[in-house]
Structure formats: C-alpha cells, structure tokens
Amino acid sequence: MRTQIVFGVLVVLAALAAPALTAEIIPDPSTDREFSAKLSVCNACHDVNGRRKNATIPVIWGQQENYLVKQLHDFENGARNDEVMLWMAKTLTQEELRVAATYFAKQTWPARSAGAASTPPPPGLAVCQGCHDTTAPRLAGQGYEYLVEAMRRFAEGERKNNATMMKMMAAIPPADREAMARYLSGL
Ligand code: HEC
Numbered sequence: 001m002r003t004q005i006v007f008g009v010l011v012v013l014a015a016l017a018a019p020a021l022t023a024e025i026i027p028d029p030s031t032d033r034e035f036s037a038k039l040s041v042c043n044a045c046h047d048v049n050g051r052r053k054n055a056t057i058p059v060i061w062g063q064q065e066n067y068l069v070k071q072l073h074d075f076e077n078g079a080r081n082d083e084v085m086l087w088m089a090k091t092l093t094q095e096e097l098r099v100a101a102t103y104f105a106k107q108t109w110p111a112r113s114a115g116a117a118s119t120p121p122p123p124g125l126a127v128c129q130g131c132h133d134t135t136a137p138r139l140a141g142q143g144y145e146y147l148v149e150a151m152r153r154f155a156e157g158e159r160k161n162n163a164t165m166m167k168m169m170a171a172i173p174p175a176d177r178e179a180m181a182r183y184l185s186g187l
C-alpha cells in the first residue's frame, strides 16, 4: 500500500520535475504552474480542502513557518526519517522549499470537527506551553494518531531531530503521553 503510494507519487513528480530545473528566480505558486503543481501533490496527502487524507498525516496548513522549513530540511538530509517525505522534500529546490513553507504557513488551520475538549488538561501539560505555539510547532488540533506517534518516536529515539524533545518524551510514561495527545487533539 505504502509502496504503491510512493510509486504513484514518484511517477507524478518525475513528470513534473523534468522541466523545472532551470528557474533561478524565486518561485511563485500563483504564477508558476509547475511549482503550483508540485504543491498540489502535497495537498493530496496533507490537506484536501483543509482535511488530511488520513490520521497519521500531520496538518501543515497554518503551522509555523520556521518549523516547516526546518522539517523539510530535516527530511531532506535524513535528520528526520520518513521515506515518503524524503522524496517529497527532494523534489523541491532550496528556494521552493522555503516558499512552500511560507505558502502552507499562510493557509488557515482546519476548523475542528469535534466538540471542544471538556476534560481538564492532564498533569504536565503546562510545561509544553512554555514552548509550543510560541517557539515550537502548534500542537492544538493536530491529529491524535499523529501526535501520539510523534511523541513515541521521540521517546524511543526513532525521531532524533530535537534532543530536548527526546529527553522530555522519554521521561513521560506512554499512558500519560496518550492522555496528552488526546487532550491536545481536541483543542
Ligand atoms: C504520500 C503522502 C504525502 C505527500 C504527497 C506529502 N506528505 Fe508531507 N508528510 C506525510 C506524512 C505521512 C508525514 C509524517 C511523517 C512522520 O510521521 O514523520 C508528513 C510530514 C510532513 C511535514 C512535517 C509536519 C510536522 O508537523 O512535523 C511537513 C512539513 C510536510 N510533510 C510537508 C510536505 C510538503 C511540502 C509536501 C509536498 C512537497 C508533502 N509534505 C507531501 C505524507 C505526505
């Protein structure tokens, strides 16, 4: 399944990438049709009308710009491991990568479909607010499945692109991480 998706996406991208390599000017998705087509490939997974294709895919519309730039670089150079996103990041030139981050950061974070979180925040969550939504990425309203998996990967050393997050997550028992992810996804 995963391989099929990767293959399908690569075929599309191979077709798109061929003529795009000559541009030195700053790409503009509103006028550059090839770049715009590349970005619509991203939307096929991340945000179909502001909705993700499945729960393991993170929301990137309205996410912090600097965070998006860093993640794309991290995928590209292997600091963050993901087979699909490695290829996706590689299809973008360095200029396009920055413009793509700006483009997605400017979109509106999708509106919540569920009701507001009615439970009090789990203990320990106040600590997260010291960084998140200010210097660190937005977590509020991110999908539960994505959040809990991202936290597990930091905890177990599979995601290594932030040492502080690795230490912090390793110190939180899995059940507490689940409660945090549940609460954050409902915000
Ligand atoms: C085939 C589906 C697919 C496509 C197409 C795709 N992505 Fe992703 N993307 C994912 C998945 C799955 C993840 C989560 C990877 C992980 O769990 O580490 C992800 C993660 C990301 C992240 C990290 C977000 C975060 O909160 O950490 C960014 C940024 C991103 N993608 C940008 C893009 C851009 C830009 C494109 C188009 C060039 C794109 N993606 C195309 C599936 C896709």
Ligand code: HEC
Pocket: 058, 070, 124, 125, 127, 128, 129, 130, 131, 132, 135, 136, 137, 139, 147, 150, 151, 161, 162, 164, 165, 168, 180
């Ligand atoms: C000292 C600052 C700091 C604190 C405190 C902190 N984080 Fe983070 N967190 C970060 C940074 C920075 C990143 C982005 C790391 C990277 O570059 O990938 C991050 C990433 C994450 C991610 C991945 C987001 C994504 O889109 O992939 C999750 C989930 C997360 N943090 C959860 C938490 C939770 C839950 C807490 C509280 C228990 C917490 N963090 C506390 C700085 C912090």
